[in-house]
Amino acid sequence: MAVAPVPQSEDAAPASTPLGPLRYALETTSLSVSLVNATLSYQLTLTNTSQQMLRDLAIHGDLISAHASISPEEQFAGPLGTQPPQHRIQALLPGQSTFLNGQLRLPISAIRPLRRDSAVLFVPLARLRIEAVGLDSALVETCVVGQKPAGPGAGLRPFRLDTGPRVYAEIGQHTLDQPTSQAA
Template sequence: MGAIALVALGGGALLLRRRERTATEPVFSPPVLPVAAPPPPPPPKPAHPLAPLTLDLEAVRMSASLVNATLVYRIVLTAKSDMEQIAVRADMTAAHASRPADEQLGGDDAPVLHQIAAMAAGETVVLTGELRLPLSAITPIRHGSAALFVPLVRIAVEGPLRLRRAFVVGLDESANTLRLQPFRLDLGPRVYAQVGQRELTVPQFA
């Protein structure tokens, strides 16, 4: 009986020591690391990064006769550095779903319409002219009884650099929309003064 009491006392003392040790042992809490904020998105890349020459097209007027569709245009070139011997090719074709993209947006065989001997850095040159497309070369887009014509202007600059651009031209009669309207060839000869243009992305293979 005494032995049992001693064992019980010993067990109680051991339990008491364990409780004291447990009470005095520090509780470890892992540090809360601050959550890093996500990096800001990179700024959008410019449409034509580091181009030594900028090119813009302004469609001035479109007319349709019994023979041709004619676009009066302005091409604005601005040099970012000095350059010489610049040739500008341009032509007009008709957009149509039956034609491959490289054929519609190509234009490498367009005639040379303008030549510039030299441009200084920061200089702007405005080129004017007309582009003609025979009606016989246009495959119109049929929409009911309407025969629609969607002009594509292809421009290539050659010289110390190579630059290619393509633009769609259309009626720009509404200030409330960014969409251009096609020209109707079934309405007979007429002149369209309210025209506009939108630049297209030229793929690498075009």
């Protein structure tokens, strides 16, 4: 199965999205692959752009693998919020920003690998769901994560799983779909 690179600009900036009263920016910082888990480290910036306080923010996140056997709707659905949130914020005042660091883990056994010739590849999808009192609905975003492009105009590259444990520091992300609002 061929894996097409995801096109993006040369300067892959963090996904930054204004939607209603909340602006957020996700930046993926590294991906480590061990014998047990794939672990994505990230930084998330949240800014209240409204004149009202946002309360009881819950940020859910998960990591899945992109694969043709999973429907696009399922891949873009975002975490369902059935697990405890990655982060909780009691309140975000008007104009206030907060910066969060975290990790998303996916067991190696849960990865649905892609195969290209003899290579075993992994294309991670980082999914976010942000809920808060003061938002009309939950904010959901899905980003593909990959190694930075080899050259100008090239897309993100998948991660190899057949080369043993390693840490990838030169990574980026590309938002796959426009953020959607879902019932909280």
